[in-house]
Amino acid sequence: APVARELRCLCLENLDRIHPKYIQSVKVTSPGPYCDKTEVIASLKNGQDVCLNPASSLVKMILKTLLNKASTN
Amino acid sequence: APVARELRCLCLENLDRIHPKYIQSVKVTSPGPYCDKTEVIASLKNGQDVCLNPASSLVKMILKTLLNKASTN
Numbered sequence: 001a002p003v004a005r006e007l008r009c010l011c012l013e014n015l016d017r018i019h020p021k022y023i024q025s026v027k028v029t030s031p032g033p034y035c036d037k038t039e040v041i042a043s044l045k046n047g048q049d050v051c052l053n054p055a056s057s058l059v060k061m062i063l064k065t066l067l068n069k070a071s072t073n
Numbered sequence: 074a075p076v077a078r079e080l081r082c083l084c085l086e087n088l089d090r091i092h093p094k095y096i097q098s099v100k101v102t103s104p105g106p107y108c109d110k111t112e113v114i115a116s117l118k119n120g121q122d123v124c125l126n127p128a129s130s131l132v133k134m135i136l137k138t139l140l141n142k143a144s145t146n
Contacts (some may be wrong), residue, residue: 020088024103025102028098031142032096032097038139055140067132
């Protein structure tokens with residue numbers, strides 16, 4: 001069986017705002033056996049990880065921006 | 074200085090298709106010092122990681138689905 005990376009929810013509180021320029025990557029995790037909530041974790045360019053509100057329009061905007069950059073690679 | 078997790082691109086080839094039901098999480102990484110491409114890595118419910126084409130409409134659809142589920146949490 002695959003080894004679980006974390007056995008609990010990782011986000012205790014979510015930010016509603018952050019400037020997209022600080023973001024290196026964004027991970028969206030759907031509810032699963034170890035956490036019953038959707039979690040969005042952004043890794044910042046300074047190495048910090050922050051949780052973002054999955055329901056915020058900011059998250060959609062950031063993901064759109066990241067993916068649109070890819071289309072013009 | 075923050076420790077880099079990986080010092081190279083992680084995706085050698087990208088899938089264009091996968092059924093969303095197998096996906097536990099999706100990570101979108103923007104180009105940075107260690108990889109000049111946008112990368113999309115999906116972790117599957119069976120523990121496997123697969124790379125998806127960042128320019129595919131599938132990726133947008135999957136992220137939208139994950140986030141829309143969150144809004145109704």
